[in-house]
Structures are given as C-alpha cells and as structure tokens.
Amino acid sequence: MPAEADTLAMTATQALRATRCLLGLSIALQTIELLRVRSALGERGVFAWSVLRDDHRGAPALIRAALDFLLGTRGFVALLALQLAAALVLPWSTLSVWPLVLLTTTLLTCIRFRGTYNGGSDAMTIVVLLGVSLAQLEHESLQVRDASMAATWAERVGLGYIAAQLVLSYFMAGVAKLRTRAWREGRALSKLLSAPQYGAPATLVALASRRPIALAASWLVMAFECAFPLTLVLGVGPCASMLALGLSFHVFNAYALGLNRFVWAWLSAYPALLLWSQVE
Amino acid sequence: MRYSSLLRVLLPSWRFFDDSSSGPRLFFRTRGAAGDAFGEWRELDPRPARRARGLGALVLNPRGNLALAHHTLLEHLLDDLASLDPAHIDAVESLVSYRLVQRLVRSHGLDAHGLHAGVSAFQFKLRLESDEAEAPSLDVLISSVHAA
Numbered sequence: 001m002p003a004e005a006d007t008l009a010m011t012a013t014q015a016l017r018a019t020r021c022l023l024g025l026s027i028a029l030q031t032i033e034l035l036r037v038r039s040a041l042g043e044r045g046v047f048a049w050s051v052l053r054d055d056h057r058g059a060p061a062l063i064r065a066a067l068d069f070l071l072g073t074r075g076f077v078a079l080l081a082l083q084l085a086a087a088l089v090l091p092w093s094t095l096s097v098w099p100l101v102l103l104t105t106t107l108l109t110c111i112r113f114r115g116t117y118n119g120g121s122d123a124m125t126i127v128v129l130l131g132v133s134l135a136q137l138e139h140e141s142l143q144v145r146d147a148s149m150a151a152t153w154a155e156r157v158g159l160g161y162i163a164a165q166l167v168l169s170y171f172m173a174g175v176a177k178l179r180t181r182a183w184r185e186g187r188a189l190s191k192l193l194s195a196p197q198y199g200a201p202a203t204l205v206a207l208a209s210r211r212p213i214a215l216a217a218s219w220l221v222m223a224f225e226c227a228f229p230l231t232l233v234l235g236v237g238p239c240a241s242m243l244a245l246g247l248s249f250h251v252f253n254a255y256a257l258g259l260n261r262f263v264w265a266w267l268s269a270y271p272a273l274l275l276w277s278q279v280e
Numbered sequence: 281m282r283y284s285s286l287l288r289v290l291l292p293s294w295r296f297f298d299d300s301s302s303g304p305r306l307f308f309r310t311r312g313a314a315g316d317a318f319g320e321w322r323e324l325d326p327r328p329a330r331r332a333r334g335l336g337a338l339v340l341n342p343r344g345n346l347a348l349a350h351h352t353l354l355e356h357l358l359d360d361l362a363s364l365d366p367a368h369i370d371a372v373e374s375l376v377s378y379r380l381v382q383r384l385v386r387s388h389g390l391d392a393h394g395l396h397a398g399v400s401a402f403q404f405k406l407r408l409e410s411d412e413a414e415a416p417s418l419d420v421l422i423s424s425v426h427a428a
Contacts, residue, residue, distance in 0.1 A: 029339060029340060032340060032342075033340055033341065033342040033345055034342075036340070036342035037342045037343065037345075037346045040346055044387075045383075045387070046350065046353070046380060046383045046384045046387055046388075047349075047380070048383065051376060051379050051380055051383070052376065052380075054376050054379075055376050107286075107289075110286060110289050111286060113349065113352075114285060114356055114376070114377075115285025115286055115288065115289065115352075115356075116285065116288075116289055116352075117345070117349055118345055118348060118349070119348075119352070120292065120294070120296055122289055123288070123289045123292035123294075124292075126289055126290065127292070165292075168294055169292070169294040170294075171294075172293065172294035172295060173294050173295060173296045173297075176294075176295040176296075177297070180299075188297070192297055195303065196305070196323075196325065196327060197303070197327065197347060197348060197350075197351040198348075199327040199333075199344070199347075201333070251338065254333075254337065254338050254341075255333055255337075255338070258333060258337065258341055258344035258345070258347075258348070260337055260338050260339065260340070260341045260344075260345075261341075261345065263338060
C-alpha cells in the first residue's frame with residue numbers, strides 16, 4: 001500500500017475522533033440552549049405543542065400519538081435530556097448507535113420547530129451526524145481498530161460526504177450572494193447588520209453604513225466563499241489557512257449577528273475537509 | 281406540516297442571506313375598553329434585552345437564538361400566507377403559524393411591556409419593509425381583533 005494511503009488511514013481515524021469530539025460539543029451546547037429556554041416550549045410559551053401538533057393533523061393516528069408522546073412539553077424535555085447525554089457520550093464511543101440517536105433527536109427537534117430551530121446550523125449538524133453515522137458503521141464490525149489501519153470504505157464515504165457538504169456550504173453561499181445585485185453593491189451587508197432581529201452592535205452597524213467599507217467587506221466575503229473549493233486541491237497547508245479564516249468568519253458572525261451555533265456546527269465539519277485536502 | 285422546510289434541512293441549499301430584504305417585521309396595537317380607539321402601532325422588538333455580546337455568547341446564546349426562532353415564525357407566516365388559497369383567506373386564523381405569532385404578540389408584546397392591565401384587545405400586523413423604489417413597504421397582514 002502506498003505511503004500516502006497509510007497517512008490517510010491514520011488520519012481518517014484521527015479525523016473521525018476529532019469530528020466526534022467537536023460534534024458532541026456542538027450538540028451539547030445546542031441542547032443546553034434549548035433547555036435554558038424551555039419555558040418558551042411549554043403550554044404557556046410561544047412554541048406550545050398544543051398548537052404545533054396541528055401541523056400533523058393529516059398524519060396517521062399512530063404517528064400523531066408518537067409525536068404527542070415525544071414532542072409534548074414533558075416528552076420533549078426528556079428527549080433533550082437524552083440528546084444531551086448522547087452528545088456527551090459521542091466523543092468517547094465508536095458505536096454507531098450514538099450518532100443515530102442524535103440524528104433522530106435532532107430531526108425530531110426540527111419537526112417540532114416546523115423545519116429548523118436555527119436554520120443552517122441545524123442543517124450542518126445533520127450533515128455531520130449523517131457522515132459520522134456512516135463512517136462508524138464499519139467500525140463496529142472490526143475487532144481491533146487502531147490508527148495504523150487503513151481507512152474503511154465507510155470512513156472514506158462518511159467523512160467525504162461531510163467534506164463535500166462543507167465546501168458546498170461556502171461555495172453555494174458565495175455564488176448566491178454574487179448573483180444578488182445588492183450584495184455586489186455592498187447594500188445587502190449594511191441591511192443585514194441593521195436588521196433588528198440580529199441586534200448587531202451599533203458600532204458595526206455604523207461602520208457598515210459607510211459605502212466603501214460595506215463594499216469592500218461584501219467582496220471579501222464573496223471572494224472567500226467562492227474560492228473555498230480550492231481547499232480540495234491546494235494541499236493541507238492552504239486548506240488549514242482557509243479553515244482558520246473560516247473559523248474567524250464564523251466567530252465574527254457570532255459577535256455581530258449572534259449566530260454562535262454556526263461556529264460549532266461548522267467547526268465540527270472541519271476535520272473531514274482537512275483529511276480530504278491531503279488526498280492527491 | 282412544513283415538509284418542504286424539513287426537506288431543506290436534509291438537502292440544504294446553503295444559500296445564506298442571499299435575499300437582500302430584512303424580512304418581515306411584526307407590529308401590534310392595543311385598546312382599552314371595548315369601543316375605545318386602538319393606540320398607535322408599535323414594533324415588537326424581537327431582540328432580548330440589549331446587552332453587549334460577550335465571549336460567553338459565543339458558547340451559549342439561548343435568548344438570542346430564541347429571538348431568531350421567533351423571527352423565523354414570521355417568515356413561516358409569510359410563506360403560509362403566500363400559499364393560502366385567496367378563496368379561503370378567512371382560514372388564515374386557523375394557520376399554525378398565525379396562532380404562534382398571536383402567542384408571540386401576547387407573550388412578548390403585551391406581557392413583556394406590562395400592557396395587560398386595562399387592555400381588552402389587541403391586533404397585530406406583518407409588514408415588509410423596503411428601501412427599494414420599485415417595491416414599497418407593504419402591510420401583508422393585519423390581524424382581526426383578539427381578546428387580550
């Protein structure tokens with residue numbers, strides 16, 4: 001077997017372990033956040049199940065009964081407790097049952113919130129969960145598993161899926177902005193920062209209201225996002241640099257727009273891309 | 281069920297913020313006794329109490345993310361209105377998204393502002409703000425009168 005395959009094999013195991021650790025942390029934080037606002041999920045809150053359940057009026061009675069049990073006020077808090085426990089176990093276990101449990105609870109949470117609770121971060125969490133579930137399928141059938149063993153087909157496919165979706169997430173976002181006139185002219189960025197739902201700091205809103213600054217920042221964002229597929233061909237060094245830029249981008253967004261979940265959800269996908277950037 | 285939304289989670293398009301509009305905004309107004317005139321429209325501020333976001337919010341931001349989920353409710357209502365058959369527009373009040381927004385106004389508009397005392401009814405409206413000359417701002421929905 002060529003030396004580079006050995007490197008890949010070793011790194012696949014490490015990449016999967018790093019992904020599990022970051023994903024577990026990401027989901028644990030998401031779950032704690034939901035538990036902290038559980039009064040909003042109860043019958044006196046905005047997201048009362050007695051209202052939300054009407055979304056499923058057309059479903060078979062058995063499914064409606066199951067959803068009532070799992071997504072009603074008490075059931076949902078229990079589901080979140082299970083999710084938190086599974087997230088904390090995930091970094092330490094190579095059993096595929098844990099990512100599958102988390103995939104189920106995350107999807108049920110999305111169903112409760114009529115799609116997503118937090119948009120793109122939920123979507124990336126599901127992408128990484130799908131990839132890890134797949135990557136760990138073959139793990140369980142191996143009696144002995146250490147870092148020196150070749151990457152299994154499941155690891156290649158699972159981590160490859162995460163890496164591909166990560167690249168797509170930046171590239172598609174960049175292309176979509178590039179096609180929007182308001183982004184090309186810098187107007188969209190200042191409008192985004194001044195949208196009341198994000199509560200961006202006043203200094204940033206004032207900065208972005210200056211046309212040259214908004215224009216330069218918009219083009220920087222679009223250039224970074226559109227150039228992201230280069231991470232797959234430039235090798236591990238440039239890929240790591242792009243990922244560092246990406247992390248800075250998400251941390252800035254968390255500060256400016258309050259999108260903290262994106263930091264952890266995207267970070268959990270980075271080891272997979274770092275692995276694939278080494279494939280010649 | 282918004283199955284299309286769930287499908288978008290499983291097959292994401294990754295098109296973030298490509299829409300340059302700031303999205304729908306929610307306003308509400310109240311009146312005292314029956315027969316009184318309604319007060320002025322006021323915007324329901326979706327944000328948690330304004331505080332500088334510290335490093336802690338990078339890790340946990342439960343109130344901020346709840347506020348974003350509230351804003352998503354407005355987008356759901358907007359989508360549901362667009363797909364509602366004009367012949368059955370009176371069905372708007374049975375929409376799940378309408379009822380959730382009504383609860384949002386009640387809890388974050390009336391309760392949060394301590395407006396329940398002396399208020400007998402409220403109304404809300406969904407407004408699309410625009411700074412484009414060719415697409416002026418528009419009230420897309422004005423609710424019926426609801427008991428407080």
